[in-house]
Amino acid sequence: MYKVFVNDKPLFLTNEIAKETDFQLFLLESIDIEQLIIKMFNNKISKAYLYYPDEKEILKKLKEQIPVRKAGGGLVYNKKGEVLFILRNGKWDLPKGGIEKEEEIEHTALREVEEETGVNKLQITKKLQKTYHIFKRNGKYRLKITHWYEMTTTFEGIPVPQENEGIEKVAWLNPEQIKEALKNSYENIKLLFEEEIFQR
Template identity: 70%
Template sequence: MYKVFVNDKPLFLTNQVQKETDFKLFLLESVDIKNLIIKIFQNKIQKAFLYHPDEKLIMKTLRAKLHVEKAGGGLVYNKNGEVLFIFRNGKWDLAKGGMEKNETIEETAIREVEEETGVTGLVITEKLQKTYHIFKRNGRYKLKITQWFEMRTKFEGIPQGQAEEGIEKVEWVHPDHIMSLMENSYENIKLLFESEKFKVSI
């Protein structure tokens, strides 16, 4: 099952038929996806399931209905085990951004972290999960697929937020304090901290 967020409201892509209770169920193959997204933006639908019988074709079917943007991002640790966060648009977030031509997704993730935070010397140590969210830009609804990477750095300078990207603050956060930050973050970011290694802390 995939979880795709629209304005922090979940769309569940599934090959399991579930009995409707507090959500709407649609057939992914035939749904008017733009109409559904509009209703979610208008708060007319809080949660929806999109059903497709073949799990292998679920994401391919959704991607065929929306323009896709690929992005890469980093969950970055310093030598003290602290995690790098940015503060933008009134919420705590992780550095990420869109792929440029001829880049690998790994190169995208490292470049975006460097640009948005000023932190250098980044080394990818693990490939993490992908997250999905739908947004509107220039009158079009788009599906952003972000591939996350765990990174390490020995950087000892002062992080600098990229002002032109609206980043107000960049901070190293101790794992014990991540739980309180998640109260003012995005659902996609919370997913990254639901892994085993963070369950003790959050």
């Protein structure tokens, strides 16, 4: 099952029909995907299932209906075990950004972390899960698939927010501060920490 966030609301891609009643269920093959997205953006639907019988094909089917943008990002630890966060649009987020032509996705993740925060000496330690969310750009909806990597750094300078990307602040947060920050963050960022807490 895939979890795609639309305006921070969950849209589950599933090959099973669940008996829960508070979710609306739609058939991926027959739904007007843009209408469903608009309803979720306008708070008319708070959570939904998109059903397709073949789980291996389900994401491919969604991609046929909505343009895809690939991005890479980092969950970066310093030597003290703190995590690098950015504050953008008043919400805590992790550094990430879109892939450039001919670029390897790992390189995208490293480049974006450095550009958005000024933190270098980065090393990828492992691949984390991908996250999926739908956003609107120039009047069109797109599916953003972000490839996340756990990274470490020996950087000891002062991080610098990339202001032209709307980043207001960059901060190293300890586990207690992370809990607070996640209360004012995005659902797909919270997902990464659910995975991370069990792994470390």
